[in-house]
Amino acid sequence: GSPQDTATGGGDSAAPVKVGLVYSQSGALASYGKQYIEGFKAGLDFATKGTGKVGDRKIELTEVDDAGDPAKAVSAAKDLIGKGTKIIAGSTASGVALQVAPIAAQNKVLFISGPAATDAVTGANKYTFRSGRQSYQDVVTAKSFIGDPAGKKVVVFAQDGAFGDANEAAVKAVIGGAGATVSSVRAPASATEFTPFASQIKTAKPDLLFVAWAGTTAPAMWQTLDQQGVLASTTVVTGLDIRASWPTFGAAGTKISFLSHYFDGASDTEASKALKATVNTIDLFHPDGFAAAQMVVRAAQEGGDDVDKMVTALEGWSFDGVKGKMTIRAADHALLQPMFQAKLAGSGTAFTATAQKSLTGDETAPPAVAMKG
Amino acid sequence: MGTVILLALTGLGLAALYFLVASGLSLVFGLADVLNFAHGLFLGVGAYGTWWAAGNLPGAGPDGFGFVLAVAFGVAAGTLVAILVELVLIRPLYSRTIEQVLVTVGLSLAGVALLQATWGADARPFPRPDWTRQVTGILGAQVPNGGLLLIIAAVLVLGAILAFLRWTRYGLVIRAGVENREMVTALGIDVRKAFTLVFAIGGAAAALAGALGGVYFGTVSPGQGSSLLIFAFIVVVIGGMGSVVGSAYAAVVVGLVQQFVNYYGTSGLGDICVVGLLAVVLLLRPQGIAGKVATA
Amino acid sequence: MTVIDAPPAQVPDELTPQRGRWHRVRPFLPLVALVVLAILPYSTISLPGIFEGPVNSPGTLQILAICLIFGGLAAGYDLLFGRTGMLSFGHALYFAAGVYGTDILVTRAGLPLWQAALLTVTGGTILAALLGAVALRTVGIAFAMVTLAFAQVGAILVARDFGGLTGGEEGLPLDVSGLPAGLVGVTNTVNLYWLALAYLTLVVFVVHRVSGSPTGRVLAGLRDDERRIGVLGLDPYRYKLVAFTLAGGLASAGGVVYVLIVGGASPHITSSELTLSLLVMVVLGGPGTRWGPVLGGVLYMYLDHRLTAFGTSDAVDSLPAVLSHPLSQPLFVLGTVFILAVYFFPGGLAGLAPRVAHLTRSLRPRPRP
Amino acid sequence: MEPVLSVEDLSVRISGLHILQGVSFTVAPTGVTVLLGRNGVGKTTTLRAILGLTPPAGEVRGTIRMGAQSLLSQPTHRLVRGGLGYVPEDRDVFAGLTVAENLRLAERRGTSPAYDKVFALFPELDRRGRQRAGSLSGGQQQMLAIGRVLLNDNRLLLVDEPTKGLAPKVVTEVAEVLERVAESVPVLLVEQNLAVVRRLARDAVVLAAGKVAWTGDAHELLLETALTKSLLGVGSAEVKH
Amino acid sequence: MLATRGLTWRIGEVAIVDSVYLDLEPGEFLGVIGPNGAGKTSLFNLITGLRRATEGRITLDGQDIGALPPHRRARLGLGRTFQASSVFGSLSVRENVRLAVQAHRGGSMALWRRAAADREVAAAADAALDRVGLAHRGTALAGTLAHGEKRKLEIALLLAGEPRVMLLDEPMAGVSAEDIPELVAVIKSLTGDSGRAVLMVEHHMDVILELADRIAVMHHGALLACDTPETVMANPTVQEAYLGESL
């Protein structure tokens, strides 16, 4: 054989459509990955009306675990592409999405990023789409909590690193741009003791505190903010994480205003009913998998085996997803989607979220960026 | 003033947590000469043991005596695992330092993965008495009770370990055994027992750290132990391997430096300072602060 | 007290000429292996269960390339650890310097690859020389910890994303637009494979030559007794620094190749776990032996990559939950493999060959007296 | 008289090397039995095999008995507690511990350690109680190693080159000590200093190339010039001084 | 050629080596005796630089070497053996000696030349091994040698370095009676040629008396006497403190 052989996608009309799903089945983000894949399967059922087929062609899924490691994801993507797969979806972690995206562009295959929230996936290249929300949409939702931002004082409390940077920048652009003064308190992601930061926040006396914190230290952080009286003294906004994390907010949970990508009961769409029927309780990242499946089916239907046609079919496409009306913006492949405000109620291990308000996809639309590649 | 006191006391709380992790590490490392990368596993077992007991063990619970019982169960579980690890895995490998590294690294990977396989990757809320969530006003500072609890526990553990090393013959046997196991046996002493005991004590201290760390963090997750471990290692090394008192000093220094630099400097500087401190201490005094191996 | 002894005594093979039936053929075996590896991509053999696709498929070549890189890295690390007795916990730093250096110079500064690579390797070597000059003022476990501290600072700098250079925890995808076309795209994975093979060959050759050189002899002596080396009239510090710098340079070269293969940098590679894995690879293979570290590195990376597939395979899924849950955790299997390896292959994979030889010898019927 | 220790057909292989090949001898219940031989014949290996200290890579065959009790396959610490004292060749004091701690470690449970006896022999050890054993001079370490076993009552002492590196005066002293010790406890002694051998030994066992080359009365051996020449390679002139 | 002037090493208040004045002439053989713990090994450590003196000077050919690290002193021609054998345990006997020869030839930093190919080094190493009678053990790992063999290897390492001043710390300790004459002959042959000076600590009095031109007696860190063997042996203090009654 030749070292540069790759299998070509069977062009004949009965050959199955190969779809590769590269996501975290193990590692720190395994539970996100689990929701994603459940959502995907439900979405596939929904979009193909239970046949698992597009026309006569079966959709053949190959699932690969990347364990949250970009190097493994890249290997998996290359393997799939080498075997003729034209559609890759998944990427639970942002780092993975950012490194798989260029592979998709180099090899001209479709890539639909999953729960990875980094803004940088939007506009990454012509072949890269996203099926979840991005950080910017979170921030826009947060803004809705303070009414008119003009003259207000906003503090961002975030981790060091790209995730914190992105959030801080987004708050500066969105809320600062609307007239508020934005400052930030940053802490190392490895911090285990948060009193110094809580003190700094308290001294700043903000009208709104926007917290962007991910990881296992979050409960300790919330407890400290609560103990030092920060939660009582100002409006605190943060993103609502997966259900398993709700009890870990403890007493602080009911004092926080949550912006939410999704929680069970946030919407009442056809898609959400179908999803709920299979997974019982919908969680944060089920909708991302669901939307990814809808996009895959659309791409396969309209594009056949021609990736450029798939891209055209997806660009500008609007569909009814779990969250409501979703639109793929043609210019940069941002996925415009509804976002929610929520409150937690309950105690112990039993918490429920209720929607306060929902914002439409247009209201939370991120600014268009130029397509990079 | 209030801020300084708050930072100092919370810093000490952090120091206490580091010390609890480091003390066991230091014993095992300094006395048994085992570079135990699986120490984080003992921590995890202690934390999950407590968590499990509070929910399932009759009589145990998140409050009052039930909580004490739960913690005792967690500590017992951690100790038991440590003993098993020593008996089954480490015992055949004494004086083969490098292979110990392989085994303990393997153990830490496998152990954490096992915890994750059993209870999932997500953090679970940790059972704890309500008063640990409250604060106590000290000179105008609102000091979290969880931190104070850690400080008290650390002082008790320090005292207990010192007493053990000073008043029993085991300290001596272990120190001699590190140098030359064969010769200790040739003096008629069953050196293996002493080493198992060191592991048991190290495991118990780690498990206690895990349980109280759970109280402090409010959650328990599989990776918690490993993330604390790196600072614990730094504390052990700054303090001088095998010196429990040295570890105590070092923990205090590290905790306070982190806390104050994080407040008055820019974020992340605290960590860099601690790491810098480690480098400077070692370059000036390669044997660590306490400087003598295996002293009480 | 010695916390870290020199690794188990192994005579560097380079210093003791081999005897035996095979001694004429032996020098050529590596060459044969190299040729086989080089023409491997022309084969379409499938090894079901071992690789997903045929040997020449991009996915397989990609995994092989990564394995080869780590084989080379482990061999380079062994120059420090197995052959000189220096336990560095910060070796990942120089590898990461290679990865991030190249990535930043290509992606952020837009330099052509060859310039970026040259600058990076030079920079990585200088970095190793500078930090080594400081760290080598200590010995033993203190040395390990100082190197760990340096690496930790590196990790913090990367994670904090200073000046937006590193991309923080999200990493930095490599901008391939300025790269030679032969290195881009799935169909060209084979070129990356050859590049990795070239790197491995280079490292093994360098380490082998150096170990067999007069300097290598001094390094072996240092491992046993540093004081003695001083009394013989040699400056231990200088020799250790040479080894440290050389190993650092080799690691950063590995970083250059790795970033091309993976197509980006991510903060995983700055973590102290990576150094620890290098150590594990070397011990797994057999410190101070010629092929042990290479085999250890290849095996480690192979398991690391393939166990994720093993965990999700049907065979595992069909097991009862008590077994299938842990087995579907790749790290559980990996950790267990290390532990078993210590008891079943003491002395590492390299220790296996003499043991097998011994076995066959003792099985052969002996003439009666 | 029943021998206190009997070694029969002892073979030791270490990583393929056949170091001892069928060594047999007995140790008399009183006095000093000396084990002689050139460097590398396996004297130390013999003592260590008796104590069960052969390295893990090694393989021991044969029988070793103390009275009716078989020693092979018993853990070392149990043998020692049963009354087998060992003074190793390289002293092997615990360098990181103080002299006092080294001695304290050697105390055996359930017996009262004879400190006065040890300090009477080596007053140096009393004076240097707080010094780290690693910083003792070579000779002082040797005193510590001997003092350590004398703390306890033993049924048999295994002593490996106790006078190595000692000043002539101390050699004489150690010889006297061993002489006195041997009055109550039998000693199996490895020794290169023939003057010491001449003074102490009652029986001798000579090893050559891993085998027993000669056993018998020590004085007989030392008097027979031809015998010493062929077994130990020294003329009687050297034996004399 | 080697001289110490008021050489002192204190730990805390205790002087381990106490104001030692020694002169070693080219070609001279100076024996050092003294009770255990007198400070003989410590004196060697000070001279070779493993320990730093607290007071006093050490000169070699008039040059003050007191501040140099051990390896610089070795390069100037100081060689020593250790009381407790310290050889490179994981290298073969032959490699041990080759390493010493190589160190002597200027400590090559060559990374690319094949060490084994250096015939001169190999020849010099084999010669040194031959001289101490270890040639047949060339391929054995030094760590597995019996005690006496290690002593011989120590001397071979020293020989390989062709030092001008040799410090021998109890070379005969543990060497079997048979081999002592042989080793004595080796050591004797060292001094005969080229004005090499030897400083030797030894407790075997017969060996000292056979070899030494002068004998230095140390006691409690201080130099008690330094004179011809006859005078020293007749000294009643030496008799009393060191020799004791003969066996």
Ligand SMILES: Nc1ncnc2c1ncn2[C@@H]1O[C@H](COP(=O)(O)OP(=O)(O)OP(=O)(O)O)[C@@H](O)[C@H]1O
């Ligand atoms: N662990 C080991 N591995 C390999 N060979 C060994 C080992 N221990 C001892 N030997 C070999 O066994 C032989 C006998 O050694 P042993 O130490 O018993 O000799 P010895 O009679 O005590 O000599 P000496 O008088 O020098 O102390 C030597 O050739 C030595 O090299």
Ligand SMILES: Nc1ncnc2c1ncn2[C@@H]1O[C@H](COP(=O)(O)OP(=O)(O)OP(=O)(O)O)[C@@H](O)[C@H]1O
């Ligand atoms: N680091 C140290 N700390 C304290 N005392 C020390 C140290 N090093 C040596 N000494 C003491 O200094 C004295 C001299 O020791 P040294 O080793 O020089 O003796 P020596 O003359 O070589 O004796 P030997 O003939 O027994 O070998 C001894 O009493 C020893 O205990």
Ligand SMILES: [Mg+2]
């Ligand atoms: Mg011996």
Ligand SMILES: [Mg+2]
């Ligand atoms: Mg001495």
